[in-house]
Amino acid sequence: MSETRERKDYTNSPLCLSGRGVTKIFGLGDKKTVAVDHVDFDFHEGEFVSIVGESGSGKTTLSKMLLGLINTSEGEILFQGKPRNISSGRKKREYWKGIQAIFQDPFSSFNVFHKIDSVLLDCINMRGGRMLSHEKKVEMMTEACSFVNLKFAELTNKYPFELSGGQMQRLMIARIFLLKPRILLADEPTSMVDACSRATILDMLLDLRDETGMTIIFITHDIGLAYYISDTVYIMEHGRFVEYGKADEVILNPQAAYTKRLISDVPKIHEEWDLSTVELKAE
Amino acid sequence: MKNTLRQVFHSSKFLVGFILFVLILLTIWIYPFLNPGNPLEMIGVGTFAKPGTYVSVYDALNTGTETLRLPDADDKRVDQLLSDADRVSMLEWFDIMEIDVSDLDATDTEALLDLWFEHYDQSIKPKGMTQAKRNFYKRLDNSVRQIRSADTLKIMHPEEGELVERGSINKTDYVNVGDVANVKLLPLGTDNFGRDVLKEMVSATGTSIVIGLIAGIVATLIGLTLGLLAGYVGGWVDDIIMFITNIFTVIPGFVLLILISYSIGQEQRGASVVAIVIGLTSWTWTTRSVRSQVISLRNRDHVNLSKLSGHSLVRIVATDILPYIASYVVMAFILQVSSGILAEAQLSLLGLGPKTTVTPTLGLMMNWAMLYSAHTNGSWWAYFPVILTITLISFSLNLMNTGLDQVFNPTLRD
Numbered sequence: 214m215s216e217t218r219e220r221k222d223y224t225n226s227p228l229c230l231s232g233r234g235v236t237k238i239f240g241l242g243d244k245k246t247v248a249v250d251h252v253d254f255d256f257h258e259g260e261f262v263s264i265v266g267e268s269g270s271g272k273t274t275l276s277k278m279l280l281g282l283i284n285t286s287e288g289e290i291l292f293q294g295k296p297r298n299i300s301s302g303r304k305k306r307e308y309w310k311g312i313q314a315i316f317q318d319p320f321s322s323f324n325v326f327h328k329i330d331s332v333l334l335d336c337i338n339m340r341g342g343r344m345l346s347h348e349k350k351v352e353m354m355t356e357a358c359s360f361v362n363l364k365f366a367e368l369t370n371k372y373p374f375e376l377s378g379g380q381m382q383r384l385m386i387a388r389i390f391l392l393k394p395r396i397l398l399a400d401e402p403t404s405m406v407d408a409c410s411r412a413t414i415l416d417m418l419l420d421l422r423d424e425t426g427m428t429i430i431f432i433t434h435d436i437g438l439a440y441y442i443s444d445t446v447y448i449m450e451h452g453r454f455v456e457y458g459k460a461d462e463v464i465l466n467p468q469a470a471y472t473k474r475l476i477s478d479v480p481k482i483h484e485e486w487d488l489s490t491v492e493l494k495a496e
Numbered sequence: 497m498k499n500t501l502r503q504v505f506h507s508s509k510f511l512v513g514f515i516l517f518v519l520i521l522l523t524i525w526i527y528p529f530l531n532p533g534n535p536l537e538m539i540g541v542g543t544f545a546k547p548g549t550y551v552s553v554y555d556a557l558n559t560g561t562e563t564l565r566l567p568d569a570d571d572k573r574v575d576q577l578l579s580d581a582d583r584v585s586m587l588e589w590f591d592i593m594e595i596d597v598s599d600l601d602a603t604d605t606e607a608l609l610d611l612w613f614e615h616y617d618q619s620i621k622p623k624g625m626t627q628a629k630r631n632f633y634k635r636l637d638n639s640v641r642q643i644r645s646a647d648t649l650k651i652m653h654p655e656e657g658e659l660v661e662r663g664s665i666n667k668t669d670y671v672n673v674g675d676v677a678n679v680k681l682l683p684l685g686t687d688n689f690g691r692d693v694l695k696e697m698v699s700a701t702g703t704s705i706v707i708g709l710i711a712g713i714v715a716t717l718i719g720l721t722l723g724l725l726a727g728y729v730g731g732w733v734d735d736i737i738m739f740i741t742n743i744f745t746v747i748p749g750f751v752l753l754i755l756i757s758y759s760i761g762q763e764q765r766g767a768s769v770v771a772i773v774i775g776l777t778s779w780t781w782t783t784r785s786v787r788s789q790v791i792s793l794r795n796r797d798h799v800n801l802s803k804l805s806g807h808s809l810v811r812i813v814a815t816d817i818l819p820y821i822a823s824y825v826v827m828a829f830i831l832q833v834s835s836g837i838l839a840e841a842q843l844s845l846l847g848l849g850p851k852t853t854v855t856p857t858l859g860l861m862m863n864w865a866m867l868y869s870a871h872t873n874g875s876w877w878a879y880f881p882v883i884l885t886i887t888l889i890s891f892s893l894n895l896m897n898t899g900l901d902q903v904f905n906p907t908l909r910d
Contacts (some may be wrong), residue, residue: 282800306806313804316797324798326819335805 220444220460226257227294229428230279230312230396234288237274237452248274250452251288256428256445258395261419263431263439263460265475266449272432273317275449276400279430280314281305293395310339313394317401319381323373329384330369333357336391357387361417379410386417396428397421403438415442436475440464448472500823503903510899516892520885524702527695535699536856539680540690543868544875547685551676575605582636586612589633592622612640685877687861688868693877700856701885704837707771707850707857708889711836714775716829719782724813726783727790737783744780753777753839757848767850767857774839775832782828789821823904827897834893841886858882 237249249271256262266272277283279290281299290297292308299305316322323332333354337343342350351365358365361383373381382402389397399418403411419442422429433439439446440460447457448471456469467473504510540550583602590597595615600607618634673679684693726737744752756773757765793799794817802816818825837858843849844859845866865871865879 277800280800280804282803302808305803309804309806314800316801318797322797322801324802324816324819326815335807339806 221259222459223257223260223444226259228291229256229258229260229293230430231255231291231294232279232288233291235275235278235285235290236287237271237278237283238286247452249278252449252452252454254447254454254457256396256430258428259422259426261422261429261431261442261444262447263433263443263445264447264449265433265436265439267434267475270449271452272434272449273400274452276314276398276430276432279398280312281308309394310392311394312396312398313389313392314398314400315382315385315389315402318405319378319385320374320405322385323381325372325374327373328369329371329373329376330354332373332384332388333391336388340392353391354387357390358384360390360420361387362413363387379406379413382406382410382414383417386414386421390421393425394427396430398430398432400432401434402431404434418442435479436464436472437479448475500903504900507899507903509902510896513892513895513897513899516888517896520701520889520892521705524698524705527698531692531695533695535696536689536691538690539692540682540686542690543686543688544870544873544878545682545686545690547683547877548681549673550680550682551673578605578608578640582640583608585632585636586640589616592625593620609640612637684881685875687878688864688870693861693881696856697858697861697881697885700858700861700882701889703767703850703855704840704858704886705833705889707767707774707840708833708837710768710771711774711778711839712829712833714772715779715832715836716782716825718775719779719828720786720825722779723783723786724790724817727787728794728809728813728817730791730794734787738787741780741783744777745784749777749780750839750842753843754846754848757843762851765849765851767855770840770843770850771836774836774843778832778835778839782825782832785828786821786825789824790817793817793820823900827900827904830893830897830900834890834897837886837889858886 232252232254234251234253235249236247236251239246239248252275264272264275274283278285281297292311297308299308334350337345337350337353342353345353355365358368363380363383368376368384373384376384382405385402397418402418403414406414415438418429418431421427431439431443436446436448443460445458446460446463447454448463448469449455450469450471455471456463456467463472464476467476505514586608587597587600587602590600590611593615595611597611600611602608616633616637618637621630680692682692682694684697687693687696722737722741726734726741753774756777757770760769760773799812799816802812807815840849840857841859841862844857844863847863849859849863850857861882862879865875865882868878870876870878
């Protein structure tokens, strides 16, 4: 990856996932919290989209709604141009063949009672490879592991908690490599791993996109990171998209005050860190 | 798994409780081999014999293999068995048969009997003797022969019954108590029906633990199923299950237990029925706590990942939820067993326990002791060891539970 990574224009690509007036409200009456407030979005095939916002802005809630893990309160989500139907378990399973996720905390993403092999075998089975021979399955798992610079021979018969955080997150990507979904939703996949592993993981995500042409929805609080890898950026504040567009336009020429604040909050090595935008709330 | 077990057995509290419980189980298993027989057999006559060593005056073991009789005592016994009227009748027979009995002393039983066996014959029909009289002599002969058949020491082989030795024992001879068949050591005396309290209690402990286990299994299964359903499925399923659970929580469990036991009736109330009834009334708090644990688990990332991998609800509950709460469920189960044993004791004390006279339980033993006022007549051995056993079982189970709690919740360790 380099500074000159070219960003393609995806506005004319077919729609992959879009939402109209998507809203999530938790609680009732006085305790009502609007986590996501009537957001509209259009994600195109092959696009690398970042959703940027601070903690509590509703990013994770939105991602769970996109995954179909929680229901929307209002609005509709369109999958490949058609309204999404996940009313039954069978339909949900079908939907999840097309959309997969990488979660924030690799340490809690795996069932500690299952070996690594079973995590990867599940993916092969989900892709209809249940009847394949054992050798073929091992070959597929080895390929997936080598894609993320892991050695399957060293991982087999181990438990996830025996790996480091970076290795676990790479294993998650190996899982995606096996599943090859149309859309990957990465919810802050790099926030719990060290800086070196972060670059490797981001590279792998980009490789995955280039290889399979999947749409990657990257959720992060780090606007610098979003600028570095995405084609399109959505800025989220208090459950609303305050600004969106091509990464260059949004970040080099921000319009919303919130975006400006986010950009000025990024620490820079050669400059004094400007903390004036940080709101200090007095008691 | 191996590490968890090692950690569990490093906890001194768990280890003490575990060893105590295993010792109780071993006693229940081994004691019947040392002291076989029906634990409810009434070996003594009369109520509440003190703890101690007893020699039975009759052949309670009913072995039939050895007969031991001391000569002097035997003579007296034979003397007593042959009544004066019989002696006169025998002398009359000798008179009819014209046998010379001038030098015979009627009180010398041995000589009288010797003469009788020498001369009496059932086939002889003396002249002028009525049929009734002849039958009388036949009966007399039969009873006399029975007296005679057992008047010397015989040592028989226990199995074949053949004569091994024949001899006589002097009055000054000593007999080892260990060799006498009818000696019984009753370390805890007998209860109101003359039953060996220790033997009865060992058997009762086994039954009580089985009752506790059945009650614990029933309560844990119901509580776990409802808790998992309510917690994981949520929504209206959760509402309905929690509604039922709250109703059962509000009604005092023990009152419910009494009412159910009472309505089942004495005849149908076996040990297992009582155990199931106890289990059916004590599942509520397992449900509540399992539900709250599941609610905190169901939004974890590994559950979401499992959903995304297309696993079914049953599989997610079984592999992604259950293993995470397994340690908690084991602890809840141990407490349910302990409270099941206590509930049985309470019920039985009130006379609502399992059907009597078939199987003893710890509660029933206390009930019997109470009914026959062991506590007022000072027969402490009939109830105190029972109370101690119940306490020990509860203590060991609770100790195991506390130990497990400390292993699985490290914040509780001191």
